[in-house]
Amino acid sequence: NLFQYEWALHKGPGGAWQWRPENYNDVLTVPEAHDASKKTHPMMLTTDLSLKMDPAYLKISTRFYENPEEFALAYAKAWFKLTHRDMGPRRRGLGPEVPAEQIWQDPIPQGKEVGAAKVEALKASALKKLLETLTLSDLIRTAWASACTYRHTDFRGGANGARLRFAPQKDWAVNRPAELAKVLAKYEAVLKELGGGMSMADFIVLA
Structure with missing residues (x-):
């Protein structure tokens, strides 16, 4: 018509x-x-x-x-x-x-399962290296910022995909963008130094 x-x-x-x-x-x-x-x-x-x-x-x-x-x-x-x-x-x-x-x-590629022994080894090594320049508060605040966006109503948000690294989350004032940028840069450097083996999303939570 x-x-x-x-x-x-x-x-x-x-x-x-x-x-x-x-x-x-x-x-x-x-x-x-x-x-x-x-x-x-x-x-x-x-x-x-x-x-x-x-x-x-x-x-x-x-x-x-x-x-x-x-x-x-x-x-x-x-x-x-x-x-x-x-x-x-x-x-x-x-x-x-x-x-x-x-x-x-929000599709996410299927990850590889990491054994418990490797997780513990990575955790110990990562924590030591991260605390060379960061504080425990930095690690806790980053893990919380990454995970706290999860919504059970539609299963969106959360740590999956480490979207904390990208806009808009990385620029939210509550996440302290300037500090977050330094923390994430350290995370990436340490993860690379440790040979990878896990996603950044898992590494943020693990640390």
Whole structure:
């Protein structure tokens, strides 16, 4: 309907401004809400018409109008995100129709399991090297800042991915950006010196 007709502004039954086809008496195609045997003309809101009148929106609307399969796929993806955004990672999905992992699910590569003996050895070595220039308060504050963003409601945030290293978290005033930058630089140097073997996310918590 949006592209099929030219639209004219008028006041609807409730007194609000709406849009209807210029030849609205000739396009009685929409069933009445309370009597399907009767037909009325289609109507649009100004927000609907913007999809046709705005040059940027028009390009998108035209593409979808001419390629309905592309629109159906985009709509399905948007609807899936809308209804699943707060459900956490893909592994929480059930059934054979769970789609591939989406970027908005914050995918994290599968890590390697580190044995208990190696963990203890790394912890002892790391703590000694970190405390050469940092304090225990620095280590505790960094671990807390990394973990405290976790939300059980949607399983987002937390230490996974060590997102404390990146914007916006690294720039939050509560994380003391200048101090945090020095701490993280030391963490990276020590982890590299120890030969890696674990992710930065694990190393922050381990320390």
